[in-house]
Amino acid sequence: xxxxxxxxxxxxxxxxxxxxxxxxxxxxxxxxxxxxxxxxxxxxxxxxxxxxxxxxxxxxxxxxxxxxxxxxxxxxxxxxxxxxxxxxxxxxxxxxxxxxxxxxxxxxxxxxxxxxxxxxxxxxxxxxxxxxxxxxxxxxxxxxxxxxxxxxxxxxxxxxxxxxxxxxxxxxxxxxxxxxxxxxxxxxxxxxxxxxxxxxxxxxxxxxxxxxxxxxxxxxxxxxxxxxxxxxxxxxxxxxxxxxxxxxxxxxxxxxxxxxxxxxxxxxxxxxxxxxxxxxxxxxxxxxxxxxxxxxxxxxxxxxxxxxxxxxxxxxxxxxxxxxxxxxxxxxxxxxxxxxxxxxxxxxxxxxxxxxxxxxxxxxxxxxxxxxxxxxxxxxxxxxxxxxxxxxxxxxxxxxxxxxxxxxxxxxxxxxx
Amino acid sequence: xxxxxxxxxxxxxxxxxxxxxxxxxxxxxxxxxxxxxxxxxxxxxxxxxxxxxxxxxxxxxxxxxxxxxxxxxxxxxxxxxxxxxxxxxxxxxxxxxxxxxxxxxxxxxxxxxxxxxxxxxxxxxxxxxxxxxxxxxxxxxxxxxxxxxxxxxxxxxxxxxxxxxxxxxxxxxxxxxxxxxxxxxxxxxxxxxxxxxxxxxxxxxxxxxxxxxxxxxxxxxxxxxxxxxxxxxxxxxxxxxxxxxxxxxxxxxxxxxxxxxxxxxxxxxxxxxxxxxxxxxxxxxxxxxxxxxxxxxxxxxxxxxxxxx
Numbered sequence: 001x002x003x004x005x006x007x008x009x010x011x012x013x014x015x016x017x018x019x020x021x022x023x024x025x026x027x028x029x030x031x032x033x034x035x036x037x038x039x040x041x042x043x044x045x046x047x048x049x050x051x052x053x054x055x056x057x058x059x060x061x062x063x064x065x066x067x068x069x070x071x072x073x074x075x076x077x078x079x080x081x082x083x084x085x086x087x088x089x090x091x092x093x094x095x096x097x098x099x100x101x102x103x104x105x106x107x108x109x110x111x112x113x114x115x116x117x118x119x120x121x122x123x124x125x126x127x128x129x130x131x132x133x134x135x136x137x138x139x140x141x142x143x144x145x146x147x148x149x150x151x152x153x154x155x156x157x158x159x160x161x162x163x164x165x166x167x168x169x170x171x172x173x174x175x176x177x178x179x180x181x182x183x184x185x186x187x188x189x190x191x192x193x194x195x196x197x198x199x200x201x202x203x204x205x206x207x208x209x210x211x212x213x214x215x216x217x218x219x220x221x222x223x224x225x226x227x228x229x230x231x232x233x234x235x236x237x238x239x240x241x242x243x244x245x246x247x248x249x250x251x252x253x254x255x256x257x258x259x260x261x262x263x264x265x266x267x268x269x270x271x272x273x274x275x276x277x278x279x280x281x282x283x284x285x286x287x288x289x290x291x292x293x294x295x296x297x298x299x300x301x302x303x304x305x306x307x308x309x310x311x312x313x314x315x316x317x318x319x320x321x322x323x324x325x326x327x328x329x330x331x332x333x334x335x336x337x338x339x340x341x342x343x344x345x346x347x348x349x350x351x352x353x354x355x356x357x358x359x360x361x362x363x364x365x366x367x368x369x370x371x372x373x374x375x376x377x378x379x380x381x382x383x384x385x386x387x388x389x390x391x392x393x394x395x396x397x398x399x400x401x402x403x404x405x406x407x408x409x410x411x412x413x414x415x416x417x
Numbered sequence: 418x419x420x421x422x423x424x425x426x427x428x429x430x431x432x433x434x435x436x437x438x439x440x441x442x443x444x445x446x447x448x449x450x451x452x453x454x455x456x457x458x459x460x461x462x463x464x465x466x467x468x469x470x471x472x473x474x475x476x477x478x479x480x481x482x483x484x485x486x487x488x489x490x491x492x493x494x495x496x497x498x499x500x501x502x503x504x505x506x507x508x509x510x511x512x513x514x515x516x517x518x519x520x521x522x523x524x525x526x527x528x529x530x531x532x533x534x535x536x537x538x539x540x541x542x543x544x545x546x547x548x549x550x551x552x553x554x555x556x557x558x559x560x561x562x563x564x565x566x567x568x569x570x571x572x573x574x575x576x577x578x579x580x581x582x583x584x585x586x587x588x589x590x591x592x593x594x595x596x597x598x599x600x601x602x603x604x605x606x607x608x609x610x611x612x613x614x615x616x617x618x619x620x621x622x623x624x625x626x627x628x629x630x631x632x633x634x635x636x637x638x639x640x641x642x643x644x645x646x647x648x649x650x651x652x653x654x655x656x657x658x659x660x661x662x663x664x665x666x667x668x669x670x671x672x673x674x675x676x677x678x679x680x681x682x683x684x685x686x687x688x689x690x691x692x693x694x695x696x697x698x699x700x701x702x703x704x705x706x707x708x709x710x711x712x713x714x715x716x717x718x719x720x721x722x723x724x725x726x
Binding site: 058059060062063066202203228229230231232234235236237238239240241243244246247260263264267271272273288291292294 | 420423424427428430431534541542543545548553555560562564634635636637639641642644645676677678680681694695696697698699
């Protein structure tokens with residue numbers, strides 16, 4: 001009996017959906033055409049150059065993402081205030097990737113479509129970067145990541161045996177896992193004197209990469225890996241994993257991944273009665289890790305790229321300006337790197353504009369990408385320049401430890417291999 | 418050290434939480450044949466309700482006073498959201514094709530998640546939940562956390578109360594009648610609209626208790642906490658036989674234990690080391706679901722009902 005009515009209703013539903021979808025598409029198409037139309041044109045005071053930002057602005061990794069966005073915003077404001085590039089006003093367009101490769105790729109497409117965008121800062125996650133690199137490279141749009149640490153992004157999938165640059169438009173100010181993992185292993189083995197490790201990772205590009213470079217170096221040094229485990233970052237119940245760790249004779253846990261898992265994991269390990277430190281990479285170096293791990297997090301260690309921002313004389317100004325702007329969120333682990341990434345784009349744009357008699361050339365994107373290779377300046381995190389793969393030449397790292405509810409720098413150094 | 422007892426306890430604890438949430442799915446389905454995918458978010462709002470009460474209370478309030486108030490807060494918020502959802506999202510669609518309320522439920526789930534994310538103060542980063550006092554309790558080789566004690570006490574008690582309510586009270590029998598045949602129940606003088614609201618509200622009460630247990634157990638609440646847990650609870654409800662309240666609890670426990678044991682032991686089976694560990698636990702849990710449904714399509718405790726899909 002309900003047959004006919006149902007079908008009719010469904011048909012009209014489909015019709016409405018189709019109409020709405022078509023309408024929505026038309027509207028967006030109009031929108032982007034308008035945006036494109038005014039691209040690169042002079043509007044009153046001069047040329048507007050947009051620096052795109054792609055980072056997780058919602059979801060679990062929001063704290064890190066907003067730190068990146070705010071720091072880029074600060075760089076842009078500083079450049080505009082000082083009229084650093086004559087006749088060019090910078091703007092930012094921040095897009096949210098939620099830490100998802102698919103969203104990242106959509107955002108990349110969107111940024112490429114806007115002609116005013118001459119450079120992009122981001123993303124946070126290596127897995128997201130993988131999905132964006134080609135889109136940007138096809139458009140010759142330069143991308144500078146403040147946070148990606150997976151070596152394959154710059155040195156190719158076979159980076160361990162044969163380094164080969166994949167995309168000429170991709171650069172980063174962060175140090176790679178190829179350095180960070182071993183650096184952590186050396187600290188854990190030589191300085192913290194822990195010989196038996198239980199390695200856990202979240203199977204994401206970043207986490208698994210970090211865990212494997214750590215494991216390789218730790219074994220090389222003579223340490224023993226007493227167990228490995230992979231967790232699902234969507235769940236919060238690690239009790240089964242914790243029981244395995246507790247029953248192993250590990251004296252330290254290495255976690256490859258980010259703080260939304262690392263915090264609860266550390267807490268659950270200690271609560272189960274296994275009082276051993278958790279060590280992680282820059283992905284757990286966040287105030288939210290301490291919040292999640294609670295008092296149980298005391299003594300946990302994290303490595304992060306560069307020297308502690310607060311201790312660098314070059315960073316004092318950044319910290320002061322960041323506070324003066326009154327951003328609601330902290331600049332977090334990647335603030336300084338994000339500022340430097342944005343500033344590298346600004347430097348490259350400046351070079352291109354100055355070489356072209358104070359105007360943007362028609363092939364501005366390609367020129368900016370070219371100029372990026374030779375950018376060199378003193379940034380928040382030290383000397384900023386890029387090697388032949390697009391990696392930062394600054395290879396400094398720091399070990400931090402949780403004490404009294406805060407990350408305290410323990411040891412800074414340069415990994416030499 | 419033999420870790421089997423500890424892994425069983427881990428699984429039972431996780432399973433009790435699934436069970437508490439699964440009751441909401443199963444009751445609503447039993448009565449209106451609606452898979453209320455927003456139930457995971459009702460669970461989440463309960464968690465934020467409890468947190469709000471805790472933040473209102475002056476610092477240093479004893480847990481003995483705070484806990485009941487937090488529970489009440491969680492229940493009030495969750496029930497309000499559930500009744501609101503029923504009244505404004507599902508009731509206008511009663512009689513519409515099944516797909517319409519189902520899609521509405523998914524939409525509502527996203528909307529609630531985003532609303533809490535956007536408007537609850539500082540919900541953009543995880544909010545820390547208070548801890549229950551006391552350390553861990555060691556019973557032989559088994560360790561139980563102070564945060565788990567609430568769950569251990571609450572889950573069986575809730576089940577007992579629910580069983581009593583459904584079997585012994587007038588409203589409970591009205592629910593059974595509506596589940597069996599809504600039209601006849603209406604003819605017999607059962608106010609089915611009221612019964613449906615009660616089913617939503619009861620489901621929300623159990624979800625709220627589950628959310629408070631979640632907060633104590635994991636020490637945090639976040640806007641996305643209901644999503645994966647809701648899916649698991651729904652799985653538990655199907656595993657136990659959707660529509661059956663005891664089935665929901667049993668399904669939850671079986672699912673929890675399956676996850677814990679597969680995390681602990683699959684990797685030790687020769688040749689299976691790549692398929693073990695926590696990241697594969699969900700896969701094994703769903704393999705179990707498929708196997709059970711192949712043998713018993715109606716679920717563990719479900720009854721085969723000919724005229725119900």
